[in-house]
Amino acid sequence: MSKPQPPVQKNQTIEVTFEDLTHEGNGVGKVDGYPLFVPYALPGETGQVKVIKVKKNFGFGKLLDVEEESQERVEPPCNVYVQCGGCQLQHMSYSLQLDMKQKQVKDAMHKIGHLSDVPVHPVIGxxxxxxxxxxIQIPVGEKDDGGLKAGFYRKRSHEIIDMDTCIIQDEHNDRMVEAVRRIAEQYGIEAYKEEHHSGVLRHIMVRxxxxxxxxxxxxxxxxxxxPHQDAIVNEIRETFPNVKSxxxxVNSKKTNVILGEQTNVIWGDKYIVDQIGDIKFNISPKSFYQVNPTQTKRLYDQALEYADLKGHETVVDAYCGIGTISLFLAQKAKRVLGVEVVAPAVDDAKKNAKLNDIENAEFYVGEAESLLPWWQAQGLQPDVIVVDPPRKGCDESLLKAMIEMKPEKIVYVSCNPSTLARDLRILEDGGFETQEVQPVDMFPQTGHIECVSQIVLKEEAGSQ
Incomplete structure (x- = not known):
C-alpha cells in the first residue's frame, strides 16, 4: 500500500490561511490538514505562499503577498529586519509577542511536563x-570597495549584513561600534576573512x-x-571620553567562538561597573552578565518573592555565574552558597560580594551535581535551592541531588520552556509541587523567553 503524498509540491504557489504561530514566531497554515510553516505570517491572515520545502508531515513556505492583514501586523522599524538573523518578531505587535510567549510556556507545561494545572501568568513585558x-558583539567584514563593514549575519549564513544601527542595542553600543569601525578603517586595519583564515579584525564588542x-x-x-594600537586607543578616547576600558x-583559532583565550587591557580599567537594584557588579570582557538589566531586576525580584526569605535560611545557588542572583538572595538570607563550574566567574563573584560588602555569600568552583551530594553528606541542609541552568536544563544528577536534599523550596530560573517543563516533571515525581510559573520577556523582538518557577516540597515528601 503506497504512503499518502503531501498535498503540496516544492515551488508550488498556493493561497494559505494562517491559524497559529510556532515558538519561533512563524505562521502556521494548513493545506488539507498538512501544516506549512511560513516566516512573517500572522494568525488570521490569508496570503500567497511559495512552497520551498516539503517533508513527510509538514512543509516550509515563503510569504509572497498578504491578502488579508492581521490587526496585529506592524511595520518593522529596522530597515534590515528581513535580511538580518538577529530578531524574528518585529512584524508583530508587542502584545501579540507577549501572548505568543505565554502560550509557548503553557504548551511546554502541558505537552512536555504534563502540568496543565500549573498557573502560567501573563508575561512581564x-x-x-x-x-x-x-x-553587542558584531563581526567585521570587507566591503566590495575595500572598506570595513560591521553587522550581524544574514539568516542561516555567515554573510555579514552591513548596518549602521541596531535598534535593540543601547544607543551607546551602536555609536561605539560605528566609531570603532570608522577608526579601524581609517588606519587601514584589514578585516578577518573566514574562508581563508586571514586578516586582522574579527569582531568589535561593546559593553x-x-x-x-x-x-x-x-x-x-x-x-x-x-596594528596602530596607540593611535586607535587615542582616537576612541577622544571620540568617547566616557570610555572606561x-x-x-586575541582569537587565532578557526572557530565560531567570538573571544579567544588571550585578553589584554590596552587602556583603562579591567572592569566596568553596573548596578541592578542595590547591587553593583564588576563586568569583565568574558563575564556572563544579563544583557537586559531592566528586565533582570524584574526577574530577580520574582525569584526573591518565590524564595520568600525571612532571614534565617541557608540558600544554595547552583549555576551562580558572577554571583548576580546570589547577591540578591544574600540581602534576605542568613547564608548563601554559590556554585559555578567556570573558575573566572567564581573569582568575579567573590569580587562582587566584596564590592557590595556582602559577607554571607560564599562561592565555590565545581559542578553543582557533584558538590550538592557532597555537601549533603557533610550535613548541609539548604532551606532553598535556586537554579538558573543553561538552555539544556539541569543535569539529571543535580535534579536527583535536589530531590534527596528535600529543601522546602526550589526556585527555577529558566531560559528554555521545554527543558524547564521536563525538569519540573522530574521534580514533581520526586515529591515536589510546582506552584506557579512567571514568564519574563528579557529579549523583546526575538523568540526567546525566560521564566521563574516556584516549587515547594510536598508535606508527605518532607516527612518521609
Missing part, C-alpha cells in the same frame, strides 16, 4: 521594548553599564598585535 541590550554609563570596548583580532582580545 517591557514598557519600551527597544534599545535594551547592554552588550555598557546602563546604570553607570561605563563603556568597555573590545577589539578581537586574529593577530597577536593590533579598551581591551584587545
Amino acid at each position: 517591557m514598557d519600551d521594548p527597544w534599545r535594551y541590550r547592554n552588550k 555598557t553599564g546602563q546604570h553607570t554609563g561605563d563603556i568597555m570596548v573590545v577589539l578581537v583580532t586574529k593577530t597577536k598585535k593590533l 579598551i581591551v584587545h582580545n
Whole structure:
C-alpha cells in the first residue's frame, strides 16, 4: 500500500490561511490538514505562499503577498529586519509577542511536563521594548570597495549584513561600534576573512553599564598585535571620553567562538561597573552578565518573592555565574552558597560580594551535581535551592541531588520552556509541587523567553 503524498509540491504557489504561530514566531497554515510553516505570517491572515520545502508531515513556505492583514501586523522599524538573523518578531505587535510567549510556556507545561494545572501568568513585558541590550558583539567584514563593514549575519549564513544601527542595542553600543569601525578603517586595519583564515579584525564588542554609563570596548583580532594600537586607543578616547576600558582580545583559532583565550587591557580599567537594584557588579570582557538589566531586576525580584526569605535560611545557588542572583538572595538570607563550574566567574563573584560588602555569600568552583551530594553528606541542609541552568536544563544528577536534599523550596530560573517543563516533571515525581510559573520577556523582538518557577516540597515528601 503506497504512503499518502503531501498535498503540496516544492515551488508550488498556493493561497494559505494562517491559524497559529510556532515558538519561533512563524505562521502556521494548513493545506488539507498538512501544516506549512511560513516566516512573517500572522494568525488570521490569508496570503500567497511559495512552497520551498516539503517533508513527510509538514512543509516550509515563503510569504509572497498578504491578502488579508492581521490587526496585529506592524511595520518593522529596522530597515534590515528581513535580511538580518538577529530578531524574528518585529512584524508583530508587542502584545501579540507577549501572548505568543505565554502560550509557548503553557504548551511546554502541558505537552512536555504534563502540568496543565500549573498557573502560567501573563508575561512581564517591557514598557519600551527597544534599545535594551547592554552588550553587542558584531563581526567585521570587507566591503566590495575595500572598506570595513560591521553587522550581524544574514539568516542561516555567515554573510555579514552591513548596518549602521541596531535598534535593540543601547544607543551607546551602536555609536561605539560605528566609531570603532570608522577608526579601524581609517588606519587601514584589514578585516578577518573566514574562508581563508586571514586578516586582522574579527569582531568589535561593546559593553555598557546602563546604570553607570561605563563603556568597555573590545577589539578581537586574529593577530597577536593590533596594528596602530596607540593611535586607535587615542582616537576612541577622544571620540568617547566616557570610555572606561579598551581591551584587545586575541582569537587565532578557526572557530565560531567570538573571544579567544588571550585578553589584554590596552587602556583603562579591567572592569566596568553596573548596578541592578542595590547591587553593583564588576563586568569583565568574558563575564556572563544579563544583557537586559531592566528586565533582570524584574526577574530577580520574582525569584526573591518565590524564595520568600525571612532571614534565617541557608540558600544554595547552583549555576551562580558572577554571583548576580546570589547577591540578591544574600540581602534576605542568613547564608548563601554559590556554585559555578567556570573558575573566572567564581573569582568575579567573590569580587562582587566584596564590592557590595556582602559577607554571607560564599562561592565555590565545581559542578553543582557533584558538590550538592557532597555537601549533603557533610550535613548541609539548604532551606532553598535556586537554579538558573543553561538552555539544556539541569543535569539529571543535580535534579536527583535536589530531590534527596528535600529543601522546602526550589526556585527555577529558566531560559528554555521545554527543558524547564521536563525538569519540573522530574521534580514533581520526586515529591515536589510546582506552584506557579512567571514568564519574563528579557529579549523583546526575538523568540526567546525566560521564566521563574516556584516549587515547594510536598508535606508527605518532607516527612518521609
